[in-house]
Amino acid sequence: MTALLDTLEGTLGGWGTTLLVGFVALAGLITVNAMFMVWFERKVAGWVQGRLGPMEHGPQGTLQTLLDVVKLLGKESIIPAQVDRKVFLLAPVVAFLPALAMLSLLPYDNNLTMTDVESGLLLVFAFGGVSLMGIFMGAWSSNNKFALLGGMRAVSQNIAYELPLLLSAMAVVLCAGSLNLGEIVAAQTGENGLWFIVMQPVALGIYLIAATAETNRAPFDIPEAESELVAGFHTEYTGMGFAVFFLAEYTYMFIVCGIGATLFLGGGDGPLLPGPVWFILKVYFLLFLMVMARWTYPRLRFDQLMNLAWKFLIPLSLINLLATAAVLKFVEVGS
């Protein structure tokens, strides 16, 4: 392994090696995560509904997703005649690329962040906003009323829920005193470090609800509500285009849960096991909560969804932020 890295460094230089290794690692993570999550989600769905889920291929149906992928890639990529070709082809790319940047910002362990920037948390949310543009482009260019309706819903929902998401994260930032994800983890570990889930339970609740809505997951999946809108913004996508949108959705789920684990659950902090293992375990625990929410709650109506964000979550997160600031100030003055 080290020999391989040395050879690479000899030919590409330090920068090239970092880029190449990082890219391969991220691509692997994205693929494995999506394949595992599809299987995991179907298994949990089966468990909730008192059935077995996929069992046919491999032990406990573990090879099911692999076969699904092969099937998906073998399908013809149809580009309908009425679409705006350039935008239609560009949309999945714009939806997917920010995910790559966001994944590289996550702190997998104390010293394992691919791009360690000073205001990493801000950048993660920034790229999240860009990915929305991809959904929008796909919805508009499809020239399909279901897709357009799905796109409009996705945008209004994402704008509404981005506010509580950011505000709840800012409460944690106040406690940690830094926007750097590594330093936020460091503030929760060590001698008298305390996971922020203890200090900020309200923020965690708001974060999880808003994150579920941001990733367009049930019970907030009205942008792609299959019983009303066929498949929403990706109605016209087939083959590769659909696969990329699909991959992007599961990657975003991983990212929001990764940020959640970093902000509230101490990142890679834990006994016995190495840091990255703890990080992944926490991420999948949060993902399990998201999957359970999907199979236990009915889908919200559009007005209910908007009311929940604007009339409940945003005021609550503002109050939480204000209370956090006040308490921190009193503690500072008191000490």
Added chain:
Amino acid sequence: MSEALSSYLLFSCAMFAVGLVGVLLRRNLVAMLIGVELMLNAVLINLVAFARFTDGQPGIGQVFALFIIGVAAAEAAVGLSIVLAVHKARGAISVDALEELKG
């Protein structure tokens, strides 16, 4: 030309020109509004570049840049609602639909 202050200034000049051409030539109100945003961004580049290249008060240029971003956000919100209102009243958002005040 290297990575000098003048290259940033020239670039900002080009951005300003593109934005101004957009405002001057397009009839579509939304396109004109984006043109204004481009011009604001050109100013932003200047401010940030001067903040980086001069050593008098290095923080202040970035603070001004932040204010410009805030003003641009407010401008976009109000401008787009005016566009909506115009569309509601006239059914079009071309500047040609708004020429009652033409002498």
Added chain:
Amino acid sequence: MMDFSVALLYVFSGMAVAGGLGLVLCKHPIHGAISLLFSMLSLAGIYALLDAHLIAALQVIIYAGAIMILVVYIIMLLDLGSADAQTVYRKAGLMGLPLLALLLLLLGQGMISVAGDAAAPPLAQGPVVCPPGVACETDCGDGVDQDGDNMTDCADTDCAGVAICFGTVEAVGANLLGPFVLPFEIASVLLLAGIVGAILLTGRKPGELEPSVPPPAIQPGSIADASGSSEAQDTEGAV
């Protein structure tokens, strides 16, 4: 060999200007908006090159994430189609172009003569030099408040120009909430006024259910006929 950051500067500025030109040249407003998204992202890259990391992140959040989304949303909401070249451009605007060229020539000439081609000065590494007779934060990385104004390290405005502080949230925030706190509050009032104005302009009056002026009836296919090109318009009956 060209410096890596210089190459990045050329790539980003090229992309930004090309995106802006896309806005001017694309007939359909959505295409213009999408090309502008790339313009905004490359501008963020330029700010990062200038070590203004906070501005770069905010550029992506506010311009690419909020303003552009708002613009595209309005374009879709109003179902704006593309128009032919006759109606896209204002002929009268052409008369302004020579003047614009002259202005830019003068502006560019002035800027270059003022700025010269000095390279970016390296950011200060060592201790801050205080003005004579005034206490200030001299060491920006030690976690100690030297001048006793309750502001430590980067949070002290004295440190804004030091390499470890330049462009960080702390340094910019220290200026924003220190000497510039009054403009900051005024900006927040401006944003509030923006919100109220937007609601007033677009919202319905209490008790009003339908828009007061009904939008003109659109004949099925009328938008699609306007251009005849293969643009993606979501007209009724097209799907």
